[in-house]
Amino acid sequence: MRCLHPPTLQKLKLIFLSAFLIVGSTTIFSMAATHLAIKPLNFIAPNAQLIRAQIVVTTELLSVDATARTMEMDWYPALGTGCNPDHDFVADLYFNPTPPFTPVYQLNTSILCAEVPVIITPVFRTVTQLLGTVADPASAMTHSSLQEYPFDVYTARISIYALDHDTGEFISLNITHSYGIAVNFEVTLHRTIILNGPNTDNASPLQIDLQVTRSKASKMFVVLVAVSNWLVTAAFLVISAAAMVYPNPHYYNEMFVLPVGVLFAFTSIRTNLPGAPAGFGARIDLFSILPVLVIVTLCSFFLLLIVLHHRLFEREKVKDMDEAEVDLQTHPLPILDDISCTLSIYMTSQHSEDSGVTGV
Structure with missing residues (x-):
């Protein structure tokens, strides 16, 4: 049986360990990226789709600015029942429930359903203020600001309704589709409220509360x-x-x-x-x-x-x-001098004794 030399064994260990780390890191971070990806806006309002509205609206989320406390959205109104020549109307769409009552868009069915070669796509844009303090009936008063970054939470309160331009009566309205992503923000539906209107055919003002938070990745x-x-x-x-x-x-x-x-x-x-x-x-x-x-x-x-x-x-x-x-080199220690003197005296005495013995 042939044995592997230590350098060859180290190379194999390096290859297998590198492959394991690369594959493991790629797998883990790919799964994390999938989990942390921002989910697009997706809600309908009212929640129940039993209301057959005369006007259906599709909304697209564009951007969120937490510093300016604003959120931009595009709205695409359309006829819920299709073009009906026997039931033409002009609808004024409102987004502000407080005076002055100024419509943000006017939907004219006679123009929309006219047989013209130009395709008309009704669309308008709104800028909604983000609320940091919201009184939620399901919980207590909530407060949030940039001080809590990146865990700040805001609420976009949207009130939308349609009135007949001629009679002033409410026209039923639904939000049937929503999409769009605000970079680094998660926008989800918090609640939907159908306000009581003077009519009984579900044509009432619609209030939507959207919750705005930072994305998980942020x-x-x-x-x-x-x-x-x-x-x-x-x-x-x-x-x-x-x-x-x-x-x-x-x-x-x-x-x-x-x-x-x-x-x-x-x-x-x-x-x-x-x-x-x-x-x-x-x-x-x-x-x-x-x-x-x-x-x-x-x-x-x-x-x-x-x-x-x-x-x-x-x-x-x-x-x-x-x-x-x-x-030490320039001044020898005193003890060395004493030793030198002692040796010199001893050598002199020894020499004297030797001389006396020789004379005798």
């Missing part, structure tokens, strides 16, 4: 940045502790230069997060960027002082050793 990214900052800070604290425990450790410049560079890189990433409030002040900043910046700055200051102290102490120690060596 929340996870912000949290990962905060965790990464704290990991770098923890490593820096360990380095500082090692500097105090070990009297003469060997330091390298990158030991304290790299964490500071990474920290300021994370700070620049924080400023470029989509929809993040400008500057500092959000709750996530109080638990991540601000304390981390203070800790790393103080650790860098004291670590540099400790390194400087050790360097100066070592330099003074080397200087003292050099001076001692020079003194």
Whole structure:
């Protein structure tokens, strides 16, 4: 049986381990991306499709601006019963339930159903204010603002109804389809309310509450940045502790230069997060960027002082050793002089004794 040499075995281990890591990472992050992907807007109103409305509306979500507290949507009204020459009407569509009552769009069935070579596509755009404080009957009063970034929640309250231009009576209206994505935001239907109107044929004003939250990917990214900052800070604290425990450790410049560079890189990433409030002040900043910046700055200051102290102490120690060596070379120690004198006296006495013995 042929045995594999150690270099060949290491190459096989490297290949299998690399393949495992690549396949595992690709699979895990692909599944995570599928789960974190923003779901498009999808709701109908009213929830029950038993109402055969005269006007059906399709809505498209365009964008959300949390800083300006606005949401843009396109609306495509159409006839729910099709063109009927015996039942022509002009409908005024309203989105503002408070005075002044100004229609946002006028739907004329005679023009819409006219046999003309030009295809008419009714469409209009609305800008809805996002509410940070909403009184929800199902729960208590809710409050939200950019202070809670990225966990801020807003409500877009839309009131839509149609009136006959000639008689002023309500015209039944439904939202039958909705789609569209606002980048970095999740928009879902919170509730639908059919307000009581003067009629009895389900032609009543329709109120829709849409809940606007940050996307899962945005929340996870912000949290990962905060965790990464704290990991770098923890490593820096360990380095500082090692500097105090070990009297003469060997330091390298990158030991304290790299964490500071990474920290300021994370700070620049924080400023470029989509929809993040400008500057500092959000709750996530109080638990991540601000304390981390203070800790790393103080650790860098004291670590540099400790390194400087050790360097100066070592330099003074080397200087003292050099001076001692020079003194030994130029000024012998007194004990050596005493030994030399003793040896000289002893040698002289011995020589005298030898001379006396010889004379006798």
